[in-house]
Amino acid sequence: MKNNRSVFQITAFHRPDQACDTDITPFFLRASIVRAEKISGFPSHIHREYEIIFAARKEYSCLINNREYNLVPDDLLIVCPEDTHEDICPAGAEFFSIAFKLQCPGLKNSINFLMPDNEKNRVLRSCHIFRNIFSGIISKSQSRSPAAGYLLDSLLRTFFWTLICELPEQALDENFKDIVYRTSFKSKVFSMFRSHLFSSLSLTAMGEIFGLSSRAFSGKCSEILGESPSRAFNRYKLEYACHLLADTEMSINEISSRLAFANQYHFSRTFRKFYNKTPGSIRADKTGD
Amino acid sequence: MKNNRSVFQITAFHRPDQACDTDITPFFLRASIVRAEKISGFPSHIHREYEIIFAARKEYSCLINNREYNLVPDDLLIVCPEDTHEDICPAGAEFFSIAFKLQCPGLKNSINFLMPDNEKNRVLRSCHIFRNIFSGIISKSQSRSPAAGYLLDSLLRTFFWTLICELPEQALDENFKDIVYRTSFKSKVFSMFRSHLFSSLSLTAMGEIFGLSSRAFSGKCSEILGESPSRAFNRYKLEYACHLLADTEMSINEISSRLAFANQYHFSRTFRKFYNKTPGSIRADKTGD
Structure with missing residues (x-):
């Protein structure tokens, strides 16, 4: 009877049975919802980490390295380590903020995912899909189950890799793309071996x-x-x-x-x-x- | 102006800046959609890995360790390592199958998440949320972007930890719960230190x-x-x-x-x-x- 069954293998995964020391991992530091009761701003500061800002209600405006960025709801902005950042938003504005570091155990230095000085590529316009991802993150963060931390971590990884897939290819750092390509090639080869x-x-x-x-x-x-x-x-x-x-x-x-x-x-x-x-x-x- | 802003910290995450050797990681081996053109079955076999079966269309029936299980659409079944499994489904049936192993670098032996011999707890009925997660996995699996492998891996982790949060507490292995509790406590302490x-x-x-x-x-x-x-x-x-x-x-x-x-x-x-x-x-x- 076995032959009456069609199996569509969706996918075989990352190098089976063990982590790969060239795998890229985002380490999440915090996620917040920021609401401006009145017009409000955050003074100029230098970033140590990545921050993703997603405008949820009304505008969000800021200066990164003295260049101006203006977001409307569903726009997303990437702030990188070393950036000088200051912002302002009107009364009633609301945005999500997610901070993280990127790590790759096999590399001594930290890795960047965004092409440096590519000012246009810091912004993604009208990213409706991220609104759903953020809602998921917010709803799970209420849970007091010990496993909720693991679930949140998975949702945030999903957020990060969705972002990478949504960014235009030329926005991504060459070294980052190279590591992604190599780890992905490696894992596909080992999946093939496995099957x-x-x-x-x-x-x-x-x-x-x-x-x-x-x-x-x-x-x-x-x-x-x-x-x-x-x-x-x-x-x-x-x-x-x-x-x-x-x-x-x-x-x-x-x-x-x-x-x-x-x-x-x-x-x-x-x-x-x-x-x-x-x-x-x-x-x-x-x-x- | 800073004080006019209310920050709702959704969450601070897993031990910042480094992986923890007691973190539990599911390693995904394969995901498939199986369609029965005619009535079809898979003969008795012993499992080496976890397999999650989610009935998508029509019934799915099987024997695990000689006990019968019958699923209707949106029901989910867990098959564990060492289980003896054989199945049968009618013409037109369709189910999703996901195979994985559980690892925890700090432990020499593999870990189990399900309470052994707790037959009832192998089945979750009417789990509509998993249908959406599976659709997401299927749609992303078509992508040829090198980052798609990472994204799929994140979606599958989300699937696994959602399952853990959905299972009744008494269905979970005591040792597994203990590791989840300890890693979650540890990461909360370090998040507190960090902030x-x-x-x-x-x-x-x-x-x-x-x-x-x-x-x-x-x-x-x-x-x-x-x-x-x-x-x-x-x-x-x-x-x-x-x-x-x-x-x-x-x-x-x-x-x-x-x-x-x-x-x-x-x-x-x-x-x-x-x-x-x-x-x-x-x-x-x-x-x-």
Whole structure:
């Protein structure tokens, strides 16, 4: 009956089973709703963090590095670290403010997502979708459940990555785009490996999945993963083989054929090449416990 | 004019500036839409991962560990690792399936979120909100932008934590609840420290923020953070002082008063107690570069 079912795989995700040290993570510091009872302003100050301002009711006006910005409801403005910022809004105005830092564990320095000095790109006009996201954030923030903190954190990540997807490409910092591209490529490669763990996969087939020629795909892999696709795929399978050797009763021959190696000899030779050990010695270590 | 503004802090977030090794992270493996063209079934198999099934059209029926479950549209079912699962659905049925693992870097073993053998709690009936979350996931999965992977990952985290908030408390594993409570307490404490970095904060005031007596708050801090609240707050301030000493031109006296220490003598003494070094020696190391 199984064949009567069509499975549309929506997606396979980020490098399975472990975080990647080049993953970009926004760390949220605070979110606020600011209401001006009367005309009100905030004096000039230098930002240490990113701040996103979303005009909810009436106008919001400010100076960033001495340039003037004027928002109407549903407009969004990005203030960056190091910016000098001062603002003013009329009585009855209301805006949302979200402050965060960007981190990438694999990088020593902080990363910027916005192209510096690209004044136009600080503003997104008529972003209705953000109003819904903000309402969600506000409604969840009332919850006293301990899990609510985690939920808010997820909603804010959604907010950040929605913003990145909405910004025009030329507004994004080149280094940021490069990291996003590389982590995204890496995670797609590992997702492909994962879904073909029990089958074989030629270089041509891998290229086709990525819509690239074998040569182009191979070049990108070497550049981003630091090794050829077939070597990376073998490494991925052998990591799983180690788990099967250590944690299950499957014979070496069964493992070799489960992981779609041509034969046990080929499996053992590849294993020795990577680990300088035979599969049998891993199994023996286990049995020795 | 500043005083004419009311700021409603929606929330301050997870431990600022760094990830916490006890944070719980769902790692998503795949999401699919499954459509049954004719009556169709999937034979009995043992799960290695969590799978969430959400009935979108017509019925979905299955056996988990030999117990029968029947879903109608908008019902949601949780299948856990180690479960034996087999299913059947009528022609025209459609369901969403999401597979993931749970990780917590600070724990060696994997964690479970569902109370084991609590059969009733595997099913949530009439969960309309999940239909919207799934639609969002499906629409974003079409995007070819490299950032779309990050966005999907955020949407799926939102899905997972929404599920946790929707489940009745008794459905959740005790150990899981304990980790969520501890990480949430920890992050709230550090958020409080962060927003009082430039002021002082008595034990009574801290307790009030948490709605606890000083004694109860102090006890919880010692248990979860491993030190008293005032010691943890001093440590937090001194980490920031190190940054100011190394990366700015502020004088030691300015730093001491900026961080609301009673006086420079008290600041230096506290600093020596924590680091076995004087603030001056940190500054000298910097100048020596």
